[in-house]
Amino acid sequence: MLGAMLPPRDPDETLKARGADSRPAGRFEPYQKMRESDGWDIPEDSHLLKTEVVTEKPRSIITRNNSPDIGFDRSINPYRGCEHGCIYCYARPSHSYLGLSPGLDFETKITAKxxxxxxxxxxxxxxxxxxAPIALGTNTDPYQPVEAKLAIMPGILRVLRDWNHPATLVTRGRGVLRDLDLWAEMAAKDQAAIGISVTTLDAKLARALEPRAPTPQTRLQMIGALSKAGVPVRVMVAPVIPVLTEPEIEAILTAAREAGASTASMIPLRLPHEVAPLFRDWLERHRPGMAAHVMNRVQAMRGGRDNDPRFGHRFRGAGAEAELAKQRFRLARKRLGYREGSPPLDCSRFGPPPRTGDQLSLF
Incomplete structure (x- = not known):
């Protein structure tokens, strides 16, 4: 059997639009919970599994990193966990640090700041x-559904705007359009750029992979609205999943370019830590006939393993499979007229905003 042995889901829970199907223990937990019948055939009341949100009061909000694989050294994530429920999300293992499951807990137990x-x-x-530019949404999506109610992002953006602090964003949440005026204001000063993730153009496949994320068509509309407002938009063809979404590389680039995207990037599927068994389980539930083929192709790009965590390799993949996908991407990007890279954001104006009573400059 291809799928890893994950604990069965609580049969009394009803799931609606969730990516994972169970709560496997995180890698730091000493025990794995399994359900066993006690012999009593007593029916229990079923209930719909709903999202729970708790608040956190951290001492700091900017996270630093020194990874050679990414182009920023600081980031902000207003949320832990993500209700979008993307089954392949590389951030799922971060819930293990909270003593929670990277499975259903990741998409139903959200921590807000x-x-x-x-x-x-x-x-x-x-x-x-x-x-230096601050990256937003590098771990979980700041425009996930709960943001519509909590509205944490407008406050962050007003601080960045007032201080002339440049920022980038990665999202697939339609809520970004609520803050379009703030993003446009920052972009007019060359202090903002946004990446929109488009995994597939197949709405049915997207519904299974990313159950609570906007549809592919909605994301293309988001690209159009942001671009029309003067915000530089990068389409992120990510993750590229062999067999399932890899055939769509050129189609996604074409649709996003027509919508207004000016730059593009591509990342092959990553399956770190607990994500690998969760993704294998998803394949067995949604694409059982293709499961072995998909994982064989994934391993062909990851040195025979489900994941290659090495710096310099984890975002690129290796081998003939990965090189072919990258070559297709580069050729399509060039043919469609995408820019090779994004212009640097302007850090020169950074400084405290004027306060009431401040002496104004003569120049």
């Missing part, structure tokens, strides 16, 4: 702070 804007202003106001 409502004081993010206050923390951000405090941190960038320090005399020792050195400005």
């Amino acid at each position: 409502p004081e993010a804007a206050l923390l951000l202003e405090r941190e960038i106001a320090r005399p020792s702070y050195k400005v």
